[in-house]
Amino acid sequence: MSRVAEHAGAAPAPPPLRRNRDFLLLWSGSAVAIIGSTASTVAYPLLVLAVTGSPSAAGLVGFVVLLPALVFQLPAGILVDSWNRKRVMMWCDGLRAVGAASVVLALLLGELRLAHVMVVGFVEGTLTVLNGLASTAAVPNVVHPSQLSAALAGNEARGRAATMIGTPLGGILFGVGRAVPFVLETFAYLVSLATLLGIRKDFQTARPGERAGAGPAGAAAGESRRTTGRAH
Template sequence: MSPVPDRTPARAPGPAPGGAPTRLLRNRGFTSLVTVQAVSVLGNQIMSIALPLLTLELTGSPAQAGIVAGLGAAPYVVFSLVAGALVDRWDHRTVLMVCNVLRAGVILWVPLAHAAGLLSVVQLYVVSLATGTAFVFFNIAELKALPLTVDTVQLQKASSVNAVTESTGGLIGPGVGGTLVGLGSTPLVGGVLALFVAAVSYAVSVLPLFALPRSPARTRTSVRRAGKEGEERAGGGGGSGIRGEIVEGLAFLWHHRAIRRIALVSAGLNLLFSPAYLAVMVLAGTDLHMSDAAIGLLFSLGGAAGILGGVLAPRLTRRLTHAKVIVGSLAAWAVVMPLLPWAMTPAMLVAGWMLVTLISPVYDVTQLSYRLSLISDELQGRVNSTFRFIAWGLRPLATGAGGLVTAALGPRATLGIAAGGMVLLALGAVLTSRRRPLLPANDGEAASGTAADTSCKDGCS
């Protein structure tokens, strides 16, 4: 693939000509986006607790729970590249609305099937796959909306707010999910009740979207034109230009050394963390005999630690380079991950999980704000979907394999393998960064807006 031609960003890489940009909390579009994210994250977190517990109650098999979780992640492998090209063409507000309406409708199928006495694990497969597909489009549209809603110089702060919102959902959602499961006359009834509440949250989240601005028509038009040009360069012959648009997104990421490296590191992290969530849940329930409500509290406390991490992230990047924060996050994970397989009491498991989730927003905010500042508006959907395709592509396999390993060898073995992999990943990142920096020398300028350029002149290979 040939390098992507330079394109003028659709937004200015700094404050508006009239002065300082609108404060985030006074930015109606941004507050609407955060509200939608908050309500949707609540639904995601309730589902993340309720669906595995419901599967375990229905089948008694960690392997089946792993398959259900893996099907939820599989759509990123199948649909992400096409979804990125389509989201760049479409209005992001409409995409967000349709996705959450679909998620609400599909999840409501579970309570209805249970009421009719027809609930089976196959239906949970379908629900996980369908909601995972909707999440792919929702997530890419959400990423596209952020730099269109705030000024470039505000991306790091906006990403930090998003991380805190995500962690707040992680604080509240699992506790709500575990409590709802516990409220049922049986865990099965409680799981169905929790999924009903998740469906309601997705339906309610549509309302704030009416205040979110639509995608600029000029951006969508330039995407279609660029797609046709890209398809011609790729040897295509006209048509819709979708293939050309996908090629352009792939080429931009692959030739941008910094974004490519972050994507590969993120792929390694997802390979290790995807099976860990289910393994922690099984360890808490079987080895440590924690109740459903206590398991929900465990993940809620992880969300509380994540809030602190989201607050710390911009402060760390003001004092250190983005590369140092990213490598430091990997090193910190390598130290705390081994605590999980050695947890012999609920308190030890809670402490280990909180330390793991404290680091997550630091890494996520740093890499997200950095890469968003480097991508022009008309490429946001395609490049971010390509990034997620690489970073999340192994999640279905890792989650399914993690369920099988947990069923065969136990949750401690799964967590031990993940911890060992994290040590190797961190060691590789540290040694590599000594020979060649992970990010360009001016990485501290990128997320602040002073180096937000799509030409790759300092970061491409």
């Protein structure tokens, strides 16, 4: 009798991740955004080289686009753990879409300037750091604790696969047209924003006594910095 009662009172098993609507929306939206972001990271130096004919300017833009990932990981993690993560991700997607669209518009008007590309690239790089940390920190709020390891592993695999797709895609699309990679990027961020709007769960479950910056985003940022340090 006690066994029957114990079985009846047991919590039901969570649905598999492939049936977790909110996780799938978060996972797929981020995948599309990473593809668009990676494609533009490749395309920015190519664009500057094509417009200015200067390899030095192209190299400088490539450095500026990647700089935020090197210097902002830790402070961004602290901020993400203090702010509403879903709003952070939505603002990041919206602003990145505006930045990419501004490059497309400047190209169409024939008014693209090196300073414009550098500012947009740096801002997009910074927003990408914030978005990535917020996305990682949101995972524990959309999956069951027993599935967290599998979900994070899925995120890691998604990031690597999306980067592998986006890297050659940026060069291929640039060969089709100078504005094409940035059209894709704009579309990718809008898709990611739409998936975030469809997620019902909150990304910001507070933990009692948790210090600012001590949450999952801060931990992820610290681990990223340590990994980078070991790599060098």
